[in-house]
Amino acid sequence: MAKIKCIEYFRVKPRWLFVKVTDEEGSFGWGEGTLEGHSLAVEGALDEIISRIVGYEADDIEHIWQLIWRLGFYRGGPVFMSAISGIDIALWDLKGKRLGVPVYQLLGGKVRNKVQVYCWIGGDRPSDVERMA
Known part of the structure; x- marks a missing residue:
């Protein structure tokens, strides 16, 4: 097992916030802590959390x-939960990579072979979406 060496976050336009957890061995995992329109607030929560868990x-x-x-008396809320989810997802990604298995195997196994998802990559017209892709 390796200890958490650092946790970084990255704002990606137009609205995403990604969290990267790196361990002492240089392995890393990625998570998403996006809360549309509130990236700076989530970053503030991450700053508070990161210093405590490295x-x-x-x-x-x-x-x-x-x-x-x-950590505190008041728990929950969208900002806090977005921050904690970004770290949590990154830690699971890191563990899955270290063990050489997909994260779904760590969480109980595959449930289905396909799933419908909401997919939007940007743009208001088909040509905008094509360009963004």
């Missing part, structure tokens, strides 16, 4: 989640 074992995902959840 140095923890990256595999102790549930312990880290509970630690973050119990």
Whole structure:
């Protein structure tokens, strides 16, 4: 097992916020902490959380989640939950990569072979969407 070396976040236009967790061995995982229109607020929550969990074992995902959840008297809310989800997803991605299995295997196995998803990449006209793709 390796400890968390650093956690970074990246704002990606037009609205995404991605979180990268890197361990001491240089492996990393990615998560998403997007809360449309509130990236700066989520970044502030991440800054508060990051300083407290660097140095923890990256595999102790549930312990880290509970630690973050119990940081203060007030819990929950969209900003806080977006920040914690970005870290949580990145930790699961990191663990899956380290073990060489897809994350769904760590979470109980595959449930279905396909799923409908909402997909929008930008633009108001078909030509805009094509360009963005």
